[in-house]
Amino acid sequence: MQLTASNLACTRGGRQVFSGLNFSVSAGEALVVTGRNGAGKSSLLRLIAGLICISAGELALSKGEDDAGIPERSHYLGHQDALKPSLSVGENLQFWADYLGGRHRDIDAALNAVDLMSLAGLPAAYLSAGQRRRLSIARLVAVKRPLWLLDEPTSALDIQSQKRLAELMRDHLASGGLIVAAAHGPIGLERARELMLEPT
Numbered sequence: 001m002q003l004t005a006s007n008l009a010c011t012r013g014g015r016q017v018f019s020g021l022n023f024s025v026s027a028g029e030a031l032v033v034t035g036r037n038g039a040g041k042s043s044l045l046r047l048i049a050g051l052i053c054i055s056a057g058e059l060a061l062s063k064g065e066d067d068a069g070i071p072e073r074s075h076y077l078g079h080q081d082a083l084k085p086s087l088s089v090g091e092n093l094q095f096w097a098d099y100l101g102g103r104h105r106d107i108d109a110a111l112n113a114v115d116l117m118s119l120a121g122l123p124a125a126y127l128s129a130g131q132r133r134r135l136s137i138a139r140l141v142a143v144k145r146p147l148w149l150l151d152e153p154t155s156a157l158d159i160q161s162q163k164r165l166a167e168l169m170r171d172h173l174a175s176g177g178l179i180v181a182a183a184h185g186p187i188g189l190e191r192a193r194e195l196m197l198e199p200t
Contacts, residue, residue, distance in 0.1 A: 001027045001063045001146055003048070003070075003178055008057035010043050017043045019056065023195055027146075030169065030179040030189045035197035041182035042079070044197070045149045048180060049076035061147065074147040075140050079155070081132040085125035089116055092124050093138050100143040110142035113168060115161075129156040137165060140172070148172060150181040154188075162188060 002024055009019035017040040025031045033041045046052045048059060050071035061070045083092050093107055111117040114134040119127070127135065133156045140148055148169070154162050166188025169179055173189075181187055 009055040011055040030192035039197035090120035110138040
C-alpha cells in the first residue's frame, strides 16, 4: 500500500497554503511533516482525511479496498479530542468503534493499550487533558485502519504516555500500516522521514 501526492495544492480562506507538493509513503513507513506555524501541516492532514478539498493535484492510496476512499481507510487524530463529556470513557470509545466499524471485543484491548481500563466507567468530563488525548488515541487501536493521520500526537501526553504511543506507532508500522504526522518535535519514531513545509 502506498499513499502518493502529486502536485498537491491547498487553498483556505482565499489564501494558498501550499502548492506543488509531492511525496509518497509506503507500507511500514512514517512521514513527519514539519514547518513553522501556518505552513500548512494541519491543513495537509485534514486534506488527506477528506475534511477539506484539494485545490489542485492528486492524492491516491493504492493497493487497498477498491470501493473505499482514503478517508474510509484512515484514522485522523486532530487537535480536538472528540469526546462526549456525559458518556463514560468506555462508552465514548464504544461510540467511536460502532461509528467507525470496530468490533466490541476490541474495546478492552484498546483501553488497556492506553492505560485507561481502570477509568472505563468514569465520565469523560472528569478526564485530564492527557487522559483525553489517550482516549482519542485508543480509537486507533480499537478500529484497524491502515493510514494514521496524527496532528501533534504527543500533545498533553506525559513521558510515559509518549513512550506508549511510540510503541503503538511502531507496532502499526510493523504490521504494514502508514503514518503521516504533523509535529514540531520528535514523536519517538527514529526512522521516520521528514517533509518540511514552507509558508507561501
